[in-house]
Structure formats: C-alpha cells, structure tokens
Amino acid sequence: MAEPVKVLVTGAAGQIAYSLLYNIAKGDVFGKDQPLILVLLDITPMMTVLEGVVMEIRDCALPLVKEVISTDKEDEAFKCIDVAILVGSMPRREGMERKDLLQANVKIFKSQGSALDKYAKKTVKVLVVGNPANTNCLTAMKSAPSIPRENFSCLTRLDHNRARAQIAYRLGVPSNDVKNVVIWGNHSSTQYPDVSHATVKVEEKEKGVFDAIKDDAWLKGDFISTVQQRGAAVIKARKLSSAMSAAKAISDHVRDIWFGTPEGEWVSMGVISDGNTYNIPNDLIYSFPVQIKNKTWSIVGCLPIDDFSCEKMKATAAELVEERDTAAEFLASV
Numbered sequence: 001m002a003e004p005v006k007v008l009v010t011g012a013a014g015q016i017a018y019s020l021l022y023n024i025a026k027g028d029v030f031g032k033d034q035p036l037i038l039v040l041l042d043i044t045p046m047m048t049v050l051e052g053v054v055m056e057i058r059d060c061a062l063p064l065v066k067e068v069i070s071t072d073k074e075d076e077a078f079k080c081i082d083v084a085i086l087v088g089s090m091p092r093r094e095g096m097e098r099k100d101l102l103q104a105n106v107k108i109f110k111s112q113g114s115a116l117d118k119y120a121k122k123t124v125k126v127l128v129v130g131n132p133a134n135t136n137c138l139t140a141m142k143s144a145p146s147i148p149r150e151n152f153s154c155l156t157r158l159d160h161n162r163a164r165a166q167i168a169y170r171l172g173v174p175s176n177d178v179k180n181v182v183i184w185g186n187h188s189s190t191q192y193p194d195v196s197h198a199t200v201k202v203e204e205k206e207k208g209v210f211d212a213i214k215d216d217a218w219l220k221g222d223f224i225s226t227v228q229q230r231g232a233a234v235i236k237a238r239k240l241s242s243a244m245s246a247a248k249a250i251s252d253h254v255r256d257i258w259f260g261t262p263e264g265e266w267v268s269m270g271v272i273s274d275g276n277t278y279n280i281p282n283d284l285i286y287s288f289p290v291q292i293k294n295k296t297w298s299i300v301g302c303l304p305i306d307d308f309s310c311e312k313m314k315a316t317a318a319e320l321v322e323e324r325d326t327a328a329e330f331l332a333s334v
C-alpha cells in the first residue's frame, strides 16, 4: 500500500467540514486506494464538537483512514502535511464592517501561513476556502515565503459548478455535458461567470453555449446574477451557508490538483496573477481558467476577450486590488 497522504482540514468542527471529511475519507478526492491521515484543526471552544466529528469518522469504519488527529494547536496541525484545506475563518457577524472582517482574517491567515512555512512539507498544496477566500489565500501565501507560490489556490469551483449547473438545467442535459465555463476574479458578487468559451453537448452534438441557448439577454443578464448571488440565495433559504455544494466543490478542486484535468478541459481556480495574463494586475489571487498536469496548474491563455467580458474582468480585479491593499495595511501591523 502507498504511504498515507496527510491532509489538514481547518474549521473542522464547522458545516462544510462535516460534509467534506466524509468525501475525503471515503476516497473521493485522493483515490480509492490511497491511505490517509486526517488532521482536524479548530479553535479551543470547538474541541468538544470536534470530538464528536472524530467519533463519527471512526464509526464510518472507512478502511483508508489510518489515523485521525484533532487539535487546536497550529504547530501540531501543520506538521509535515501534504495538503492543507483552510476552511476555518472569522465569519461576518451582523453589523460587522467589511474592513473588520478583513482584519480578523488577516490575523488568522498570517498565523496559518507562518505555520505552513515552519511545519508543513515544502511540497504542500494549499487550498483556501474561508472567506474572503482570494485575499485570505494571498495573506497565507505571503506569510509562507519558503513554499512555492504556485502551491496556493483559492476555491471558485463552487461558482464554476453553479454556472455549469445553470446551463445544464436550462437545456435539460447532464451537467458533465457542459464544459469550459470560466469564473473570473473574486469569489464575491463581482465575480464574472463567463460562458462565451463554453460548450455543451445537445443531441450528440457539441455546440457553443450561446448557440445552444439562443438567449443572449439571459446569458448576459440573469444567468450572471444568479451565479453571483447563489450563495446569498442558499443562505436565505436554508438559514445556513451552502455547505454540501461547497464540500463537493472542494473535493473536485483538490482531486483535479492531485490527478489533473481531462485533456481539452479547464476548471476555474483562484491563483496568483503575474501581471501578464489577460491584463490582470499582478500580485492578486484571481480566478482564471486553468489546466492541471503533474499537480501543477497553468493558466489557459489567449482566449479571445470581448469588450463586455473585459469590463467585467476589470471590475472584479479592482475589488481584489482594494481588498489586497487593505489587507496589506493590516498585515504590516499584526
């Protein structure tokens, strides 16, 4: 049997982790024959809840799980890990200003970035989920200078899956017949879900999504706002955030890092911008279309961008620049 992969999940007593840990533990992410060591980190007041989660993982009697470590200590949690899925973050409370939220999260992700730097394997793959995910990812990356920047990414796969599902639902086809949607930018309501390069299989024929749907007004209007606002719509209905679909998206994201993307297909992922791609400013964690091979992503360059898309891509970049600059002020002072 292979050596176990050591996977850290933070926010392990929370909602997303409750679905995610089961997906990982049963082999959906790293493969059906890959043994695992699961490391669960949460804050001290959540340790009793976490004990319950550990009991349930054991009771699932899943053969791949060789060990479960639960802790509230970062030095223990980040030690020699192969993968870090950073879900835990400071939630937005009523009356909380955006700046306050950023400040609280800069503190968390600076500390966890430093722990990655000190204790994790240098090959560790880091996925940031906790919001504001893009900027938290940037903070963690900057606080872990000994780990390659390319090892960091943030989750926009949920938005990607939502876009795919909207198109599939509208056409009455399975969602895996919809390919190559793109989420550009921030995991926030300024994100730009773009289907101008996407294809769909209808009656055994591959078509462009605009051709297949034949409703440009919907694709440039309600479709975009539905995907942008989907998280808020789920919270409104469920009174809780979208944990099941977030856990599925995290599983998709990490599985693609581990095993690669299918030939000719791309997925959306927040990764570091170099300033030379699609005119997006450098030093942002911006969601791009990426292909993955040998556990390494590359941005799909050279997609033609029309004026409509260009404006939307710029707007979401501007929001990320603002978040980055605010976070940088806090980063200097914590």
Ligand code: NAI
Pocket (backbone or CB within 6 Å): 010, 011, 012, 013, 014, 015, 016, 017, 041, 042, 043, 046, 087, 088, 089, 090, 091, 108, 128, 129, 130, 131, 132, 133, 155, 156, 157, 158, 159, 187, 241, 242, 243, 246
């Ligand atoms: P939750 O509130 O149920 O769980 C969060 C957990 O994180 C709690 O158990 C909390 O104690 C823990 N936590 C807080 N600070 C921590 C720290 N410093 N270290 C370790 N654990 C810590 O929230 P839920 O629903 O699981 O969501 C988690 C995060 O994921 C939120 O920030 C949410 O906004 C975000 N999210 C991101 C999505 C994306 O697509 N990027 C999609 C859905 C949610």
